[in-house]
Amino acid sequence: xxxxxxxxxxxxxxxxxxxxxxxxxxxxxxxxxxxxxxxxxxxxxxxxxxxxxxxxxxxxxxxxxxxxxxxxxxxxxxxxxxxxxxxxxxxxxxxxxxxxxxxxxxxxxxxxxxxxxxxxxxxxxxxxxxxxxxxxxxxxxxxxxxxxxxxxxxxxxxxxxxxxxxxxxxxxxxxxxxxxxxxxxxxxxxxxxxxxxxxxxxxxxxxxxxxxxxxxxxxxxxxxxxxxxxxxxxxxxxxxxxxxxxxxxxxxxxxxxxxxxxxxxxxxxxxxxxxxxxxxxxxxxxxxxxxxxxxxxxxxxxxxxxxxxxxxxxxxx
Numbered sequence: 059x060x061x062x063x064x065x066x067x068x069x070x071x072x073x074x075x076x077x078x079x080x081x082x083x084x085x086x087x088x089x090x091x092x093x094x095x096x097x098x099x100x101x102x103x104x105x106x107x108x109x110x111x112x113x114x115x116x117x118x119x120x121x122x123x124x125x126x127x128x129x130x131x132x133x134x135x136x137x138x139x140x141x142x143x144x145x146x147x148x149x150x151x152x153x154x155x156x157x158x159x160x161x162x163x164x165x166x167x168x169x170x171x172x173x174x175x176x177x178x179x180x181x182x183x184x185x186x187x188x189x190x191x192x193x194x195x196x197x198x199x200x201x202x203x204x205x206x207x208x209x210x211x212x213x214x215x216x217x218x219x220x221x222x223x224x225x226x227x228x229x230x231x232x233x234x235x236x237x238x239x240x241x242x243x244x245x246x247x248x249x250x251x252x253x254x255x256x257x258x259x260x261x262x263x264x265x266x267x268x269x270x271x272x273x274x275x276x277x278x279x280x281x282x283x284x285x286x287x288x289x290x291x292x293x294x295x296x297x298x299x300x301x302x303x304x305x306x307x308x309x310x311x312x313x314x315x316x317x318x319x320x321x322x323x324x325x326x327x328x329x330x331x332x333x334x335x336x337x338x339x340x341x342x343x344x345x346x347x348x349x350x351x352x353x354x355x356x357x358x359x360x361x362x363x364x365x366x367x368x369x370x371x372x373x374x375x
Contacts, residue, residue, distance in 0.1 A: 070373045073346040074130050079118035081248065082330030085340050086116035090131040098330065098338050101348040101369050105146060111135035119166040123147040126164045126171070141173050155188055163202020170226065172211060174202035179213045192229065194222060203241055207250035214241050221255055337363070346372040
């Protein structure tokens with residue numbers, strides 16, 4: 059007789075990835091069963107789509123109905139070498155962009171779709187039949203690092219540690235020799251005038267993208283345990299230190315952030331500024347958490363980061 063107790067399994071989905079929209083007013087979560095979109099403050103569910111298959115990454119376009127999806131998890135909904143533009147108002151696929159290798163990341167604007175691959179960035183015109191506008195070679199980019207504003211595209215250069223800046227109106231390319239080792243994180247302010255980068259050993263931020271001699275204006279900020287960090291013009295992404303995402307994110311037999319995982323490798327946690335004093339922290343995994351932190355000045359005149367609330371968002375409504 060089998061007297062072993064039955065192993066109970068959780069009915070809650072597993073969060074494979076999380077990402078903010080452009081102003082961090084919402085965040086999207088790729089699940090092993092579909093995807094969800096939440097309002098950032100207060101944390102509340104806005105959209106839930108059950109595909110009965112995995113979505114490895116979700117990227118929003120503001121609060122518009124168009125959403126970029128990449129398949130992921132044990133049973134991907136879509137091939138991982140294809141970017142899907144989902145029209146949520148019609149709840150159907152609107153655009154498909156097939157590529158030859160695994161998609162590492164995707165960014166959207168109202169005019170462009172940017173697809174990050176292991177060694178290249180491909181830029182398409184956002185239209186029903188996407189037109190390839192430009193393609194750029196990069197150093198190895200397994201994290202799919204790239205940033206997109208209305209005017210500027212930023213991504214790793216051909217040499218590890220370098221950053222390429224592309225002016226979308228003209229196609230002009232500038233090179234910043236940011237680091238001596240491979241990039242670990244890359245982000246740009248909402249206005250597009252402050253860029254922050256990080257390698258495994260250092261973080262740097264120039265004063266502005268408009269300066270021609272940006273290579274002479276870098277300042278070292280120091281090592282930070284969690285990358286990448288989303289920042290505002292007032293506070294750099296070095297303002298607060300968090301230790302989240304220690305739990306591996308399982309969407310296959312190995313953690314998604316493991317070197318052995320060959321598909322899309324999302325970050326275990328993300329940070330977003332909803333204003334100059336409020337940070338939202340979203341963790342992925344089985345125990346997906348939303349946390350709110352406030353930057354406040356203490357009686358001693360120093361700035362402190364204080365947690366103001368938290369919630370397990372998986373299974374919430």
